Amino acid sequence: MNLNLKKRISPHFIVGEVVKTCSEGIDTNIINNARRLAETCLEPVRNRINRPLIVNSWYRSRKYNAQVGGKRTSQHIRGEAVDLRLDADCWKIQLAQLVPLFKTYADYDQMIVESSPTAHWLHVSHTDRHANRHQYLQINTH
Numbered sequence: 001m002n003l004n005l006k007k008r009i010s011p012h013f014i015v016g017e018v019v020k021t022c023s024e025g026i027d028t029n030i031i032n033n034a035r036r037l038a039e040t041c042l043e044p045v046r047n048r049i050n051r052p053l054i055v056n057s058w059y060r061s062r063k064y065n066a067q068v069g070g071k072r073t074s075q076h077i078r079g080e081a082v083d084l085r086l087d088a089d090c091w092k093i094q095l096a097q098l099v100p101l102f103k104t105y106a107d108y109d110q111m112i113v114e115s116s117p118t119a120h121w122l123h124v125s126h127t128d129r130h131a132n133r134h135q136y137l138q139i140n141t142h
């Protein structure tokens with residue numbers, strides 16, 4: 001698939017962010033899933049927080065997902081999940097800003113606070129395969 005990395009999928013997000021860590025095997029269906037995630041979850045929060053949501057990782061091929069220790073059923077494989085953070089602030093402050101906004105304004109399937117020994121991020125997903133569950137979890141993983 002020929003990708004235009006600068007193409008917008010929503011007012012604040014571009015294809016380049018969807019394929020930031022992996023573009024192998026991407027297709028239109030995956031881009032459409034990413035667009036739905038942006039429209040239903042990311043834009044409502046982005047518009048209210050009024051500062052960039054920084055993407056760590058969005059789409060992953062099955063192979064790449066396995067390499068980074070993702071679950072076999074990870075929604076990243078469909079483009080339905082994104083890992084993100086804000087710039088600069090300490091993590092507790094980031095969470096205090098982001099979590100209430102997602103809970104109030106986003107139609108998310110899962111929101112998971114994740115951390116590794118060296119990093120923190122918020123995993124947010126949206127699906128059109130079933131009702132979005134609005135599950136909020138905190139996990140130490142990876």
Ligand SMILES: [Zn+2]
Pocket residue numbers: 076081082083123124
């Ligand atoms: Zn994730």
